[in-house]
Amino acid sequence: AQEVVDAKLIKAGHIINVETGRVTARQYIYVEGDRIKDIGPLAELSNKDLPETAEQIDLLNYTLLPGLMDSHVHLIGNANLHGYNSLKESTPSAAIHGVANAKTTLMAGFTTVRNLGAPGFADIDLMNAIDDGTVPGPRIIPAGRSLGITGGHCDNNLLPFEAKVTAGGVADGPWAVRAKVRENNKYGAKVIKFCGTGGVLSKGTKIGAQQFSFEEMKAIVDEADLLGLKVAVHAHGEDGINTAIKAGVDSVEHASFISDEGIRLAKRNGTYLSMDIYVSDYILSEGEAAGILEESLAKERIVGKKQRERFKAAAKAGVKMAFGTDAGVYPHGQNGRQMQYMVDWGLSPIQAIQAATINNATLFGVSEETGSLNAGKFADIIAVGENPLENMKALEKVDFVMKGGVVYKTAP
Ligand code: ARG
Numbered sequence: 001a002q003e004v005v006d007a008k009l010i011k012a013g014h015i016i017n018v019e020t021g022r023v024t025a026r027q028y029i030y031v032e033g034d035r036i037k038d039i040g041p042l043a044e045l046s047n048k049d050l051p052e053t054a055e056q057i058d059l060l061n062y063t064l065l066p067g068l069m070d071s072h073v074h075l076i077g078n079a080n081l082h083g084y085n086s087l088k089e090s091t092p093s094a095a096i097h098g099v100a101n102a103k104t105t106l107m108a109g110f111t112t113v114r115n116l117g118a119p120g121f122a123d124i125d126l127m128n129a130i131d132d133g134t135v136p137g138p139r140i141i142p143a144g145r146s147l148g149i150t151g152g153h154c155d156n157n158l159l160p161f162e163a164k165v166t167a168g169g170v171a172d173g174p175w176a177v178r179a180k181v182r183e184n185n186k187y188g189a190k191v192i193k194f195c196g197t198g199g200v201l202s203k204g205t206k207i208g209a210q211q212f213s214f215e216e217m218k219a220i221v222d223e224a225d226l227l228g229l230k231v232a233v234h235a236h237g238e239d240g241i242n243t244a245i246k247a248g249v250d251s252v253e254h255a256s257f258i259s260d261e262g263i264r265l266a267k268r269n270g271t272y273l274s275m276d277i278y279v280s281d282y283i284l285s286e287g288e289a290a291g292i293l294e295e296s297l298a299k300e301r302i303v304g305k306k307q308r309e310r311f312k313a314a315a316k317a318g319v320k321m322a323f324g325t326d327a328g329v330y331p332h333g334q335n336g337r338q339m340q341y342m343v344d345w346g347l348s349p350i351q352a353i354q355a356a357t358i359n360n361a362t363l364f365g366v367s368e369e370t371g372s373l374n375a376g377k378f379a380d381i382i383a384v385g386e387n388p389l390e391n392m393k394a395l396e397k398v399d400f401v402m403k404g405g406v407v408y409k410t411a412p
Contacts (some may be wrong), residue, residue, distance in 0.1 A: 004032055004053065004054070005218045006032065006050050006405065007031065007032050007050070007053060007054035007055065008028070008030075008031040008032075008054055008055045008056075008057055008379075008405065008407075009028060009029075009030055009031075009050060009055070009056050009057065009058045009251060009400075010028060010029040010030075010031065010059055010064070010381070010402075011026075011027075011028055011042060011056070011057070011058055011059060011060050011064075011066045011197045012027045012028065012029060012059050012060070012062065012383070013025065013026070013060045013061055013062050013063060013064075013282035013284035013288055014026075014027075014062075014222055014387060015027045015029075015039075015063070015064045015065070015373060016063060016064070016065040016350075016353065016387075016388070016389065017034070017291065017372070017373070018065060018066055018350075018353055018354055018357045018358045018371070018373075019232075019358060019372050019403075021116075021350040021354075021406040022080070023063075023389065024041070024240040026041060026042040026043070026060075027040065027042060027064075028040060028041075028042050028045050028374065029043055029064070029372070029379070029381065030054070030377040031402075031405045032405075033405055034375060034378055034379060034405040034406075035377065035378060035379060035405065036373060036374065036375055036376065036377055036378070036379045036381075037375060037377060038050075038375055039287070039373060039374070040219040041240070042321035049173055052160075052258060057299040057359035057407070058160055059314060059383045059400060059411055061119040061385070062332075062383035062384060062386045062399060062400065062411060063383065063384055063385075063386065063388065063394070064355065064373070064381055064382070065285035065357065065373070065381075065384075066111075066357045066358075066370065066371055066372050066373050066382070066401075067109060067110065067111025067112065067138075067357075067370070067378055067380035067381060067382050067401070067403060068108075068109050068110045068323075068356045068357065068382065068395065068398075069110065069111070069112040069323065069356055069357060069360035069361060069364070069371065070110050070112075070113045070114070070277060070323060070324060070325050070327065070335050070356070070360070071113075071114045071115065071118070071232075071251060071253075071272075071322040071323060071324035071360050071364070072107075072114060072116050072118075072232075072274050072322075072324030072325060072326050072327075072365060073097045073105065073113045073114070073115055073324075073325065073326070073327045073328055073332070073335070074115065074116065074117060074118065074124045074255050074326070074328030074329070075101045075102050075105065075113070075115050075118070075126060075140070075328065075332065075384050076095060076097070076098040076099055076101075076115070076118035076119060076123050076126065077089060077094040077101075077118075077119070077328060078093065078094065078097045078292065079097070079101065079245045079328050079329070079330065079331055079332060080288045080326075081199075081291070081335040082201070082287070082291040082292045082293075082329075083158075083293045083296070084158055084291065084293075085291045086158075087156075087158055087159070088176055091119045091120045091122060093392065094118075094119050094122060095120075095122040095125065095126065097176040098118075098122060098123070098126045098128070099126065099135050099137075100207070101328070101332040102130060102136070102137025102138060102140075102315040102358065103135070103137055104128060104331075104332045104333040105137065105138050105327070105332050105333060105335065106136055106137050106138045106258045106403065106408055107333065107398075107400060107401060107409055108332075108333040108334070108335055108336055108398060109336065109382040109384075109395065109398030109401055109407065110138050110336075110381070111138050111139060111360070111370070111380040111401070111403045112113070112138055112139040112141070112364065112366065112370055112371075112380065113138045113139070113140055113141070113361070114140075114141040114142075114143070114147065114191055114324075114360075114364060115140050115141065115142045116143050116191070116193040116232055116234075116253065117142060117143050117144075117145065117169075117193050118142065118143070118145070118152070119145075119168070120145075120168065121144045121145070121187045121188060121189075122140045123140060123142035123143065124144055124187060124188040124189065125143065126140060126142075126386040127139075127142050127188075127190075127262075127312050128139050128188075130245065135369065136302060136402055136408055137221070137340075137405070139366075139370070139403070140381060141190045141191050141364050141366070142188065142189055142190055142191070143184070143189055143190075143191050143192065143193040143232070144169075144184040144187055144188065144189035145167070145168040145180070145183075145184060145189075145194065146167075146169045146193045146194060146195060146234070147169045147170075147171060147180050147181070147184075147192065147194035147195070147220060148168070148169055148170055148171075148194060148211065148212075149171075149172055149195070149211045149212055149216075150170055151197070151204070151205075151209040152170075152195050152202075152204040152205060152212075153195040153197065153198050153205050153234060154169055154170070154193075154194065154195035154202075154209065154234070155167045155202075156171050156214075157202060157203045157204050157205070157233075158203055162339055166258055169184075172216075173216065174215050174216055174218075174219035174317070175219070175321055176195075176225040177219050177220050177223075178210070178219050178220070178222075181220055181227065181229070182223065183224040183226070185227045185229060189229065190229065190365075191229060191230050191232060191234075191381070192220060192224045192231045192232070193211065193230050193231075193232045193234065194217070194231070194232075194233055194234070194377075195211055195212075195233075195234045195235075195255075196210065196211055196212055196233040196234060196235040196240040196241070196243065196244045196249075197209060197210055197211055197219065197234070197235045197236050197237040197239075197241075197363075198211065198236070198255075199234060199236065200236070200296050200299045200300050200303055201292065201293075201296050201329065202296075203293060203295065203296075205301060205362050206237075206306060207237055207256070207257070207299055207302070208236070208238075208239070208257065209237060209238040209363075210236035210237065210239040210243060211240065214243050214246065214247060215251065217233070217243060217244055217247035217249075218247045218248070219338050221247045221249060222248075222332050226267065226395075230250040230251075230363070230364070230365060231248070231249045231250050231251075232249065232250060232251045232252075232274070233249045233251070233252055233253060234253045234254060234305075235252050235253065235254060235255065236255075236256040236257055236263075236303060237256075237257050238257050238258060238259040238262055241255055241257070241260060241262045242259070242262050242265055243261075243378075244267055245262065245265040245269055245271050245281075246264050246265065248269070249265075249270065249273065250272065250323055250363060251273070251274045251324075251363055252266065252271060252272070252273055252274065252308065253274045253276070253307075253324060254274075254275060254276060254303075254326075255273045255274070255275050255307070255310065255311075255314070255401075256275070256306055256307035256310060257303075257306060257307075257310065258273070258310050258313075258314060260313070263313060263314050263317045263319055264317075266314070266319045266320075267317060267318065267319055268388045269296070270320060271290065271319075271320070272320045272321065272322040272359065272363045273320070273321055273322065274322035274323070274324030274363075275307060275310075275311045275314070275324070275401065276315065276324055276325050276326040276338070277307055277308050277311050277326065277338060277341050277342070277345060278325060278330075278337050278338035279329050280300060280303070280304025280305075280307070280308075280324045280340050281304075281328055282329065282330035283296075283297065283300045283329065283330075284297070284300055284304065285300065286330075287300070295350050304356065308345050311342075311345045312345045315344060315345065315346035315347050315351075319348065319365075320359060321342075321351065321355040321359060322360050322363050323338065323339075323342070323352070323355040323356035323359070323360055324357055325338050326399035334396075336395040336396040336397075336398070339352050339353075339356065339388070339392045339393075339395045339396070339398055340392040340393050340396075342355060342392075346405075348392065349388065349389045349390075349392055350389060351359070352392065353388060354388070357371050357372060358371045358372050378403075378404050378405075379402055379403075379404060379405040380400050380402065380403050381400075381401075382400060382401050382402070383398070383399055383400035383411055384397065384398055384399055385397070385399055386410045399411045399412060
């Protein structure tokens with residue numbers, strides 16, 4: 001066999017095929033550069049003409065699956081700053097924390113994330129620094145600034161009028177929101193995020209209140225379509241959810257109060273739900289000490305439980321599920337904790353894994369490149385000590401991480 005630079009031969013105890021749900025024992029994955037070149041049973045390895053110089057990676061005691069993907073994180077910022085404390089943080093400081101958060105996220109087995117909102121365009125700079133090898137981190141689909149109405153969930157409402165604080169993505173009216181989409185695109189956003197209802201953690205907003213009219217939502221989606229960008233909407237209340245789905249968004253984030261009508265609309269339009277059903281536990285147990293406003297805690301007491309019930313209804317109805325956590329509200333690297341919750345609230349184990357791999361890859365528009373283990377795709381591979389189909393909590397402790405053929409975490 002000829003000499004190939006940068007060849008790696010992984011020997012796997014088990015591999016989960018996230019497309020078929022099948023688990024196969026004793027497999028190999030042959031990696032060249034950043035791509036999977038070949039994958040098959042170890043028994044057939046002797047018939048293959050693979051380079052002898054390939055670096056051997058022994059994962060015979062592990063179960064392998066594609067790198068996990070999270071459809072909703074906020075890497076930029078110090079995740080310990082909540083409520084009024086968040087006003088203390090400069091954008092450069094937020095970006096520095098972003099560098100650390102990106103590494104933590106990758107080491108937890110998340111090789112691709114959608115960053116749904118960041119101050120300035122720091123998530124785009126972070127993406128570039130990761131892609132050029134300056135710092136370690138996951139592949140990032142960055143949103144840049146989140147669009148929102150004046151005084152809405154995506155504005156900053158903590159200070160009085162005299163302070164003149166307005167978040168960078170605030171715009172009112174169809175043409176103004178189109179301009180914001182164009183601006184985000186200009187500075188490198190790969191997805192558009194807007195706030196379609198009030199939220200839990202924003203001061204003075206109502207969960208049930210729709211933000212942006214249908215005309216504005218439609219303008220955002222139409223402009224994003226022209227530019228080839230997908231759209232994610234933050235929406236808890238049913239009116240905002242239904243209106244956003246009708247306007248054509250690709251995913252609904254949170255979707256806490258999605259009605260039966262909303263579930264029907266999502267099914268009909270192929271809209272993904274990205275429901276962060278773990279974070280409530282963090283907010284209600286640690287939130288007060290972390291500085292989350294009392295009014296937000298009061299909202300969370302209503303939202304958290306309802307959201308899980310509606311997740312169950314949506315799962316039962318067969319709506320497309322993304323895996324989105326809102327990490328950044330709680331510590332990065334704990335994203336995997338939501339996997340068990342997805343199963344507790346109605347998905348089968350393989351469906352939960354599909355949400356965090358192939359479904360997210362499809363939602364992000366990167367399924368040709370990553371999200372499953374196939375020849376031709378990026379070698380984004382993780383390994384865990386136990387089969388997660390039998391114990392989902394195995395995904396809270398990922399032992400081996402490869403992204404684009406580079407090993408970031410070596411199995412013990
Ligand atoms: N960023 C979201 C908001 O402020 C967090 C919601 C968290 N709660 C929940 N149950 N998912 O609205």
